[in-house]
Amino acid sequence: MTSIxxxxxxxxxxxxxxxPGKRNALDVETAAALAEAVKTAVLPRRAVxxxxxxPSFCVGGDLPSLAAVAERGSLAATQAIxxxxxxxxxxxxRSPLPVIAAVNxxxxxxxxxxxxxxxxxxxxxxxxFESTWIKAGLIPGMAGARLLPQVIGAGPxxxxxxxxxxxxxxxxxxxxxxxxxxxxxxxxxxEMAGTIASLSYDAVSRTKAALRRGLDQGLxxxxxxxxxxxxxxxxxxxxxAFASRFISKSRPSEGR
Numbered sequence: 648m649t650s651i652x653x654x655x656x657x658x659x660x661x662x663x664x665x666x667p668g669k670r671n672a673l674d675v676e677t678a679a680a681l682a683e684a685v686k687t688a689v690l691p692r693r694a695v696x697x698x699x700x701x702p703s704f705c706v707g708g709d710l711p712s713l714a715a716v717a718e719r720g721s722l723a724a725t726q727a728i729x730x731x732x733x734x735x736x737x738x739x740x741r742s743p744l745p746v747i748a749a750v751n752x753x754x755x756x757x758x759x760x761x762x763x764x765x766x767x768x769x770x771x772x773x774x775x776f777e778s779t780w781i782k783a784g785l786i787p788g789m790a791g792a793r794l795l796p797q798v799i800g801a802g803p804x805x806x807x808x809x810x811x812x813x814x815x816x817x818x819x820x821x822x823x824x825x826x827x828x829x830x831x832x833x834x835x836x837x838e839m840a841g842t843i844a845s846l847s848y849d850a851v852s853r854t855k856a857a858l859r860r861g862l863d864q865g866l867x868x869x870x871x872x873x874x875x876x877x878x879x880x881x882x883x884x885x886x887x888a889f890a891s892r893f894i895s896k897s898r899p900s901e902g903r
Contacts, residue, residue: 707756
């Protein structure tokens with residue numbers, strides 16, 4: 648079983664995170680594969696759809712995997728973030744194609760950040776969102792603290808980021824965290840992609856580029872800072888203790 652499934656259908660590339668036993672938690676290899684799948688989506692594709700194999704969209708980072716990386720020291724942790732997790736952010740933001748998140752189930756920690764990186768978000772009726780990083784003694788390593796205020800505003804973002812509270816799908820719709828709620832979020836996202844495909848490619852790609860220029864100025868520098876800080880935190884006592892407690896419970900990953 649591959650951790651990422653890629654299907655090209657006419658004008659759409661569908662990418663499915665395929666680790667249902669881990670509730671689609673991201674390890675370094677899966678993150679790198681996801682970034683590569685986004686980067687290689689080119690014409691005749693006109694949009695990219697990212698979703699997760701049921702029952703979840705993505706519950707964050709795979710804690711046992713990240714803890715193992717952190718055992719090699721803060722530099723190794725930083726390099727893993729730069730090469731894989733930050734690769735996702737850069738790939739989505741730099742792609743000329745609009746990227747749509749079809750959020751089924753939980754989007755937690757890095758899963759929330761992944762959804763935030765996308766240009767549009769459609770949620771299923773069972774979707775929930777939570778910035779769980781702070782509970783693990785970490786920071787939102789995929790730029791969630793930068794992206795979330797852009798999407799829902801500074802006040803609501805501060806509450807989600809600093810308190811680690813969970814937001815259900817109806818709250819997410821009111822906040823503007825998602826653009827639509829649907830019984831079948833993948834089908835609804837495909838309909839969005841169809842609308843995009845009916846429009847001028849040049850106009851759509853240049854409009855996305857204009858949005859990104861306005862929102863992403865300084866993002867690369869911010870990712871560099873986040874990588875260095877997160878590497879130190881992953882090598883710190885608080886994360887080690889959290890990861891140890893989590894792993895000892897031997898339950899499916901709900902990483903950060």
